[in-house]
Amino acid sequence: MSVRVVARIRPLLKHELDKDTIVTTEAPDDKSATPTVVRIPNPKNESESFSFQFNAVYGQDATQQQIFDSEVSSTVKHLFNGFDTCVFAYGVTGTGKTHTMRGGKSLADRGVIPRLLSSIYRRCRKVEKDSGGATQVEVSMSYYEIYCDRVYDLFEPPEKRTPSGLPIRDNGGKTVVVGLTEKPCSTLKEFEHLYDQANINRSTSATKLNAHSSRSHAILCVKITQTTEDTVRVSRASAIDLAGSEDNRRTDNNKERLVESSAINKSLFVLAQCVEAISKKQSRIPYRESKMTRILSLGQNNGLTLMILNLAPVRSYHLDTLSSLNFANRTKKIEVAEVENEPMYRHIVKPLAAAASIGGATITRQPLRPLAGAHNANLQDRDAEKKKSGAKPVKAFSVYSDHKSTSRVSNLPSQNQGIRRTDIPHKRAADSGTSLSRPAKAARSDASRFEPALTKASIEALISQRIDEKLAERALQDASAAAPALSAELQRRLDDLENRIEAKEEDGKAQGLQFLLMAKQHQVRGEDISALRMYQLALPYFPGNEKLKTKMRNLEDRIRAKKQAETDNHTSTLAPGLSQRQPSSLMAPLKAEKGSSMAKASIKGEAEDEEFAPAGDSEGDESYASNASFRYRAKGTRKSKKAMKKVPIFRDEPVQRGDHTPRTAHLLKIINSRDVSQIKALKGVGAKKADAIVSCLVEMEDEEVRDLEGLAMLKGVGGRTVENMRLGLSIDVGF
Numbered sequence: 001m002s003v004r005v006v007a008r009i010r011p012l013l014k015h016e017l018d019k020d021t022i023v024t025t026e027a028p029d030d031k032s033a034t035p036t037v038v039r040i041p042n043p044k045n046e047s048e049s050f051s052f053q054f055n056a057v058y059g060q061d062a063t064q065q066q067i068f069d070s071e072v073s074s075t076v077k078h079l080f081n082g083f084d085t086c087v088f089a090y091g092v093t094g095t096g097k098t099h100t101m102r103g104g105k106s107l108a109d110r111g112v113i114p115r116l117l118s119s120i121y122r123r124c125r126k127v128e129k130d131s132g133g134a135t136q137v138e139v140s141m142s143y144y145e146i147y148c149d150r151v152y153d154l155f156e157p158p159e160k161r162t163p164s165g166l167p168i169r170d171n172g173g174k175t176v177v178v179g180l181t182e183k184p185c186s187t188l189k190e191f192e193h194l195y196d197q198a199n200i201n202r203s204t205s206a207t208k209l210n211a212h213s214s215r216s217h218a219i220l221c222v223k224i225t226q227t228t229e230d231t232v233r234v235s236r237a238s239a240i241d242l243a244g245s246e247d248n249r250r251t252d253n254n255k256e257r258l259v260e261s262s263a264i265n266k267s268l269f270v271l272a273q274c275v276e277a278i279s280k281k282q283s284r285i286p287y288r289e290s291k292m293t294r295i296l297s298l299g300q301n302n303g304l305t306l307m308i309l310n311l312a313p314v315r316s317y318h319l320d321t322l323s324s325l326n327f328a329n330r331t332k333k334i335e336v337a338e339v340e341n342e343p344m345y346r347h348i349v350k351p352l353a354a355a356a357s358i359g360g361a362t363i364t365r366q367p368l369r370p371l372a373g374a375h376n377a378n379l380q381d382r383d384a385e386k387k388k389s390g391a392k393p394v395k396a397f398s399v400y401s402d403h404k405s406t407s408r409v410s411n412l413p414s415q416n417q418g419i420r421r422t423d424i425p426h427k428r429a430a431d432s433g434t435s436l437s438r439p440a441k442a443a444r445s446d447a448s449r450f451e452p453a454l455t456k457a458s459i460e461a462l463i464s465q466r467i468d469e470k471l472a473e474r475a476l477q478d479a480s481a482a483a484p485a486l487s488a489e490l491q492r493r494l495d496d497l498e499n500r501i502e503a504k505e506e507d508g509k510a511q512g513l514q515f516l517l518m519a520k521q522h523q524v525r526g527e528d529i530s531a532l533r534m535y536q537l538a539l540p541y542f543p544g545n546e547k548l549k550t551k552m553r554n555l556e557d558r559i560r561a562k563k564q565a566e567t568d569n570h571t572s573t574l575a576p577g578l579s580q581r582q583p584s585s586l587m588a589p590l591k592a593e594k595g596s597s598m599a600k601a602s603i604k605g606e607a608e609d610e611e612f613a614p615a616g617d618s619e620g621d622e623s624y625a626s627n628a629s630f631r632y633r634a635k636g637t638r639k640s641k642k643a644m645k646k647v648p649i650f651r652d653e654p655v656q657r658g659d660h661t662p663r664t665a666h667l668l669k670i671i672n673s674r675d676v677s678q679i680k681a682l683k684g685v686g687a688k689k690a691d692a693i694v695s696c697l698v699e700m701e702d703e704e705v706r707d708l709e710g711l712a713m714l715k716g717v718g719g720r721t722v723e724n725m726r727l728g729l730s731i732d733v734g735f
């Protein structure tokens with residue numbers, strides 16, 4: 001089962017009403033009423049557009065109710081059938097993730113999370129009613145945020161937090177947060193109170209792009225425990241509101257916001273890398289490079305996974321929207337195992353003699369936490385049967401929560417350790433006379449059915465299961481160790497870099513060092529394009545660093561050579577014609593609306609299609625033709641992007657920088673005036689192009705276009721356009 005990906009385009013905000021809407025929805029064919037396609041123009045050539053197909057697409061007028069009813073409400077049934085579910089919102093800052101997940105206070109505005117809880121409580125009542133009270137359902141939840149790569153419990157007020165946050169640990173292949181509070185929560189009202197309180201603790205701040213920007217990834221984990229007389233079944237619903245990526249040239253972020261922003265961007269970058277590695281079936285998925293990716297474990301988690309891709313419809317988000325669409329396009333290919341959480345048999349863990357001694361009439365039922373954390377130790381017979389029949393072994397439970405009290409069985413009070421003590425003769429705590437310790441008649445007769453758990457065979461099965469677990473853990477460790485071995489020297493240098501980053505947290509260069517570290521890590525893995533991108537991001541922090549520049553040049557040469565080799569190879573194997581195109585069901589959704597250059601792109605084959613390689617104008621833009629799906633930009637990176645674009649050579653290029661011919665100087669003056677009417681009057685520039693140039697200049701804030709090269713690097717402008725502008729100018733203004 002793949003991750004379900006749906007896109008939601010938010011409506012225009014008040015201050016955007018006069019802005020150009022560029023993202024639209026489309027039904028795949030006229031007959032179908034439900035749109036599944038997002039269409040967006042090619043930023044390099046407005047006459048072309050790209051389309052991306054998802055499981056569903058919601059336009060600007062989609063309501064909260066509609067999103068919930070169509071996408072989330074059906075997951076509740078699965079949850080109660082024992083499956084884990086995960087809904088997460090992804091998108092650039094200010095695109096509506098928090099609105100979608102949390103929403104507003106009014107009934108109509110409530111987002112996915114409160115609606116999910118409301119639906120869960122309704123189902124609880126139904127299950128209890130339908131079973132005549134034989135099934136009891138308990139709901140509890142944990143809620144935490146990942147802020148600057150540190151995990152904080154949102155049920156704890158910020159002043160009680162330890163600055164380093166809560167540790168996370170791999171536990172039998174699952175990632176767990178250690179020491180998280182888990183709050184029982186039996187009514188919607190109770191939930192709303194807890195949730196609202198916890199959200200006050202979440203890190204949010206005003207940024208230029210969003211007055212209430214989430215500065216952290218927030219993860220809500222709702223645990224459903226269904227208890228019958230004999231069994232307990234636990235399943236979890238995770239609802240995740242990711243922080244949005246930010247282009248810091250647009251945010252005007254101060255230092256604190258910048259630090260947050262780079263942590264957010266870094267984690268999202270790692271997420272994109274993970275998705276890319278999964279989609280390319282690489283053996284090493286870089287989950288460990290960020291806490292968010294470790295916890296999200298996309299592709300490793302079991303159960304139903306839904307991603308809601310939030311998009312802003314306006315032009316100012318154009319490139320970010322393309323990056324998000326590209327990311328989502330890869331995510332939808334990720335396979336998630338549909339593994340049901342099997343019920344466990346209660347009587348095995350029923351209080352032993354110890355429980356009886358502390359029991360009595362006042363004892364309340366144990367919250368059954370140990371069962372949730374433990375493996376299905378008493379399902380060994382069934383597992384063995386399944387193994388024999390070749391069925392997949394049952395995998396116990398999924399990620400996300402490690403409540404203090406749900407820690408592994410060994411940490412539990414002795415009366416709850418029955419599950420580990422199947423080798424101890426099973427005593428019935430009949431003496432206490434409580435309803436808890438003395439099973440009902442039916443249960444007692446049933447008990448004999450479970451006695452095999454104490455036989456020699458079952459003990460052996462239990463031991464073999466433990467061995468399997470240990471072997472699996474070791475295999476997991478071995479897998480990470482199997483990543484390309486680093487030389488001692490390289491490892492030392494990486495460690496050294498890491499130490500320098502930590503020591504320089506306050507230093508402005510820390511971020512630069514972060515980029516260097518990531519670049520080296522990519523390089524070690526042979527991911528040259530990503531490495532180059534990281535070096536480019538690092539460059540502004542180390543201006544004039546010749547060593548870095550040489551490294552980049554070498555890397556560029558290598559990439560170019562590789563690309564050339566690939567192209568040669570490709571041209572020799574590619575049969576002509578559109579028959580080479582992958583069917584649209586293969587999710588290579590870039591289509592040419594018109595114009596031949598897209599048609600050209602479409603026959604480049606799946607690999608390139610998948611990676612969103614928009615057909616550029618006359619100059620190829622290598623920054624797009626990347627193997628990284630996430631376009632990460634930080635302040636001062638424009639120049640590095642320029643460095644990647646094939647720079648046109650202009651006839652009146654000045655010998656010395658800044659020393660322009662009068663014609664060039666005049667052209668640059670017009671461009672830098674940011675006056676649409678003047679720019680529009682230039683030869684070869686229509687209203688649309690002039691508009692695009694001005695938006696681009698606005699994005700550059702105070703930065704000016706200093707030369708023809710710089711002009712040719714602007715969105716929608718190429719070398720030919722610049723040449724036209726210049727020539728036209730000589731006629732029009734009499735040079």
Ligand SMILES: Nc1ncnc2c1ncn2[C@@H]1O[C@H](COP(=O)(O)OP(=O)(O)OP(=O)(O)O)[C@@H](O)[C@H]1O
Nearest residue numbers: 010011093094095096097098099210213214243244
């Ligand atoms: N579908 C929608 N209908 C009405 N308003 C919306 C919708 N989606 C988003 N908004 C509004 O857009 C603004 C930004 O939304 P929101 O805060 O949810 O963005 P975000 O993606 O969570 O941003 P960040 O990543 O910065 O936290 C808010 O004012 C929100 O009310």
